[in-house]
Amino acid sequence: MTLFEALPNRKKTRSYKWDMVEKLYGSQDIQPMWVADMDLPIASPIKQALHERVDHAIFGYTFTDAHVNQVIQQWLSTQHDWEIDTDWIIYSPGVIPTLHMAVLTQTNPGDKVLIQTPVYPPFYDVINNHDRKLVTNSLIEQDGYYTMDFEDLEEKFRQGVKAFILCNPHNPVGRVWTEKELKKIALLCDQYDVLLFSDEIHADLTFDEAKHIPISSLNESTNNRTITCMSPTKTFNLAGLQISYAIVPNKAMRRAMTQMLHKYGLHMLNTLGITALEAAYHEGKEWLNELLDLLTVNRDFVIDAFKDCKQIKATKPEGTYLIWLDCRGMNRTHNEIKRFMQEEAKVGLNDGMTFGTEGKGFMRINIASPTSYVQQGVNKILEALDNSEERRLKT
Structure with a gap:
């Protein structure tokens, strides 16, 4: 079997x-x-690592160290051709908590935040629960295939959007946005000074005909305005262990995110989640x-x-x-x-x-x-x- x-x-x-x-x-x-x-x-390697950690029989406060950071760095390099600095990594219990922190730290009440609909339902709460103004850019569906409405997207940006929550690969329509599409987004964000919060939790789950490209990897300007949310939880079926990370190259944005995570007590991670992440990326x-x-x-x-x-x-x-x-x-x-x-x-x-x-x-x-x-x-x-x-x- x-x-x-x-x-x-x-x-x-x-x-x-x-x-x-x-x-x-x-x-x-x-x-x-x-x-x-x-x-x-x-x-099996994840299961074995968890067994060994449980057998240790002590579950005190645990931190992420340089080795965990390096495992993530290596994974992103080999899987997605994305070279990051380990200093860019910050951790949280999940992608949605990270998006909440991004909205709280990088935007102000009343700011417009855009999502591309239909889209993962918690995106709505990430915006509405913090008194930001929800702006939608509907995807275009033709014969079962979805594309972006760039004309409408630019018009919404022109009207003063502060941040854009990108979903790539997209949940629920399953698109993996192409390099051409991502470059159009990056250009518009640069032109209208829009921040990018990119949910890339499904990045590792792409089929042969598609290639995931982290939007932050496109160029220095996009890298400097993007918070990329990732996790091994979807890839390796570890959602209940509640661990994720964000790649935040911009030092000021990263400092604000880190401070907010501490403010809300979200900086101490699940011991077994750390163990599973390390094993997954190292041997999965x-x-x-x-x-x-x-x-x-x-x-x-x-x-x-x-x-x-x-x-x-x-x-x-x-x-x-x-x-x-x-x-x-x-x-x-x-x-x-x-x-x-x-x-x-x-x-x-x-x-x-x-x-x-x-x-x-x-x-x-x-x-x-x-x-x-x-x-x-x-x-x-x-x-x-x-x-x-x-x-x-x-x-």
């Missing part, structure tokens, strides 16, 4: 994905395919390659399964393990689509509307599971569509 063939039993482990099903979907008889974590075992590459092979198989299955379906189309992602399902062909209201998935297909997906108004008629499905599990969920959706059509024809 291969590493990713069996479905782990995650029930009664306080798993948000599995043990909240009844509360969120109204029934235990739901196949969860929503929260962005994996139904897959972690890499082979596991990651196997994971990407699995995700490619799963992605291609989902795309092919919906290829001839008139009611649901699957957006082919270039990165992440999330697929954006266009359900507008079902000719139902958004709430009816949600009920169909829960009550007829009996799968738990993410509601597209939580990503923004552009998500109306869409759902998001997680494919980071054994292939058989992904096939089961997709087939339940297709069978429910067939059954629904049969009922319609009989009436």
Whole structure:
């Protein structure tokens, strides 16, 4: 049996994905395919490192040292051709806390902060919860492929946007922005003096046809205005260990971020999270390659399964393990689509509307599971569509 063939039993482990099903979907008889974590075992070197740390049996205050910084530096160099100074690294419990700190330290109440919608729901809170003005730049969708509306983006920048939260690879539409697209963003940010907060947590999860480019790596000017948020948690299925880091080349921006993290007591990190990060980046590459092979198989299955379906189309992602399902062909209201998935297909997906108004008629499905599990969920959706059509024809 291969590493990713069996479905782990995650029930009664306080798993948000599995043990909240009844509360969120109204029934235990739901196949969860929503929260962005994996139904897959972690890499053996990470597991071994965690066992050794647990066997030590003392969990006092822990700090990150030069070796941890160097492991990150080496990972970014080999994975993304990005050469950083280890002094640029700051740590936090997660990318979203880091974005909160970025908004608090680099903008002022009333400042305009832009996001590209539909997008990861916490981005909205990062702006609204701190009395900043939310500005949206809707992505353009054509035949299941998303691009940026640069004309609208520039107009929004011209109207006084202070900061732009970029999502790359993009959640939920799965785009990995090209060098050409990133250079356009960088040029506009430079022209209109807009700061960049770049969420690149899915950076390592790209398919063969795409290459992730950290936007901060493009040139010195962009490097100096960018806070890049990264983490091993999505890559290596470590979300519960709550560790991430930001690359902040600008000394003044980095000092302000560090001070704010201390102010809110977010500077002391999870001991096991530090251990896992070090092991993942030092010895996790082979596991990651196997994971990407699995995700490619799963992605291609989902795309092919919906290829001839008139009611649901699957957006082919270039990165992440999330697929954006266009359900507008079902000719139902958004709430009816949600009920169909829960009550007829009996799968738990993410509601597209939580990503923004552009998500109306869409759902998001997680494919980071054994292939058989992904096939089961997709087939339940297709069978429910067939059954629904049969009922319609009989009436």
